[in-house]
Amino acid sequence: MSLLSTSGPDIVSLGCRLNIAESENIRALLGGREAIVINSCAVTAEAVRSTRRAIRRARARRPHAPLYVTGCAATIDPQAFRGMVEVDHVVPNAAKLAPESWGAAAAPAPPAFTGHARAFVEVQNGCDHGCTFCIIPAGRGASRSLPAGGVIEHVRALVDGGHREVVLTGVDLTSYGPDLPGRPTLGALVQRILAHVPQLERLRLSSLDSIEIDDALFEVLTGEDRVMPHVHLSLQAGDDMVLKRMKRRHARADAIRIVERLKAARPDIAIGADLIAGFPTETPEMFANTARLIEDCDIVFAHIFPFSAREGTPAARMPQVEPEVIRARAAELRALGEARKAKWLSDLVGTTQRVLVERPGDRGHAENFAEIRLPPAAVGSVATVRITAADGAILTGIPA
Missing domain, CATH: 2.40.50 (OB fold (Dihydrolipoamide Acetyltransferase, E2P))
Known part of the structure; x- marks a missing residue:
């Protein structure tokens, strides 16, 4: 997502929906001051390359504006970005929303997402899990949750400002709550939002860890009309050995079971999922299990990631799959996902x-x-x- 202007701040937000929410906070902190902000992503090596390309394009477009780089890529490898001639300032994630990082005297009101159809509300940040392929905990830190009261007030302000759809975001959204008094859950938070902001028409959730969908969250996903019938799951693979080596907490059968339960309770719910092609040690048989998951879980929004080794992660030290094999497997998964989506869309004609x-x-x-x-x-x-x-x-x- 790129938000470019000819005056005032240019903000380029890469990667997750949480970055989009944080970019709007940064926009508010900058006010109308001239600046370029690249809110970076580090989820894959390609994401880091995209960050570098975005920096160069933005600098070419506005050669005299101060250029800031923030986000996960800038946090994990700040020296690499300080070494780019285009970059004036590097702001780590820990200081991303601090007023002094942007020359602001005080924190502004929550962002209003003016000009956007939907608004994004951060409710959680960081991650306590150690997936072997993931570098993001190094950029985001430990899991932490925002108190429900502040979240509800933010959602109410957005609705009062005219927004009809709000998206709850986080790095590991389903881990919401255990660090707060009373240890609330994501499902409980959603129930409170719906109860206290009755004017909110559409509530959507960003990526969910399937193994953490408890009874309360399942109930709101399937039984609340104002919660949108769209669930994006962080599945990553469909083979049990690969999942074990990824250090995921679910098995293939768990993923299929939660989708079957969701579909049985709310047949119109649409399933999306993240899937990685070519994880280290992945054999053709292991890959075939992941490919079959697209059909077994009726995945109509398949987000496919070719495996990209990140230095410092356990997966980078495992036996690697050949790059051309990774590319071929990713292309096959994309084709399967596109075919599944095309059939689903065709079935919606006339509705x-x-x-x-x-x-x-x-x-x-x-x-x-x-x-x-x-x-x-x-x-x-x-x-x-x-x-x-x-x-x-x-x-x-x-x-x-």
Whole structure:
């Protein structure tokens, strides 16, 4: 996501939805001051390369504005970014939201996400798990949760400001709560938001760890109409040995079981998932188990990541799969995911969907997160449309 202007701050946000939420906080801290901010990602080596490209493009566009780099890539390897001639300041994640990092006298009100159809609210940060492929805990630190009262007030302010959809974000969202008094859970937080902000029309959750979907969270995902019927799961693989070597906490059967339960309770729920191709030691048979997971879990939003060894992680020291094999396996997973999505979209033709209209005003996302092209409408409004066509990646709708 790139937010560029010719005056005031330019903010380029890479990676997760949490970065998007934090970028809006940074925008508020900068006020109208001229600056370039690259909010970086380090989830893969390609993400780090994308950060470098974004820095060079932004500097070429605005050669005289002070350029800041923050985010996970800048936190994990600050010297590498300080060594770039385009960079003036490196701000680690720990100082990302500190007013003094951006020359602000005090923290502003929570970001209003003006001009955006949906708003993102951070409720959790950091991660306590040690997945062998992941460098993010080094950039984000230990898991920590925001108290429910402040979250509810932020959501209420966004709704009062005209937002009809809010997305709760975090690095490890389903780990919300054990560090707070009373040890609340994510499901309990969602229940409180819905109860205390009855005007909120649409609540969406970012990526969930399937093994941490407890009874309370399952209930709100399947039984609350205002919680959108779209679940994105951090699955990563579909083979038990690979999952064990990744140090994931679920087995293949656990992933299939939670999807079956979700679908049985709410048949229209759409499933997304992160999957890694070519994890170290992955054999053709192990890869085949992951490939079959797309069908077994009815994954219609498959986010495919070719394995990228990150220095300092245990997976980087394991026997590696050849790069050309990784690329081929990633391409195969993408093709399977695209085919599954195309069939799902085709099955939606003839249905009626409620669409949150997004920039530039002629497309948006349905409650199940299917992307829909529709006649121009006000950004941020919710349009009811009848689906008339599917082209494999996007639907077309007309006013119902």
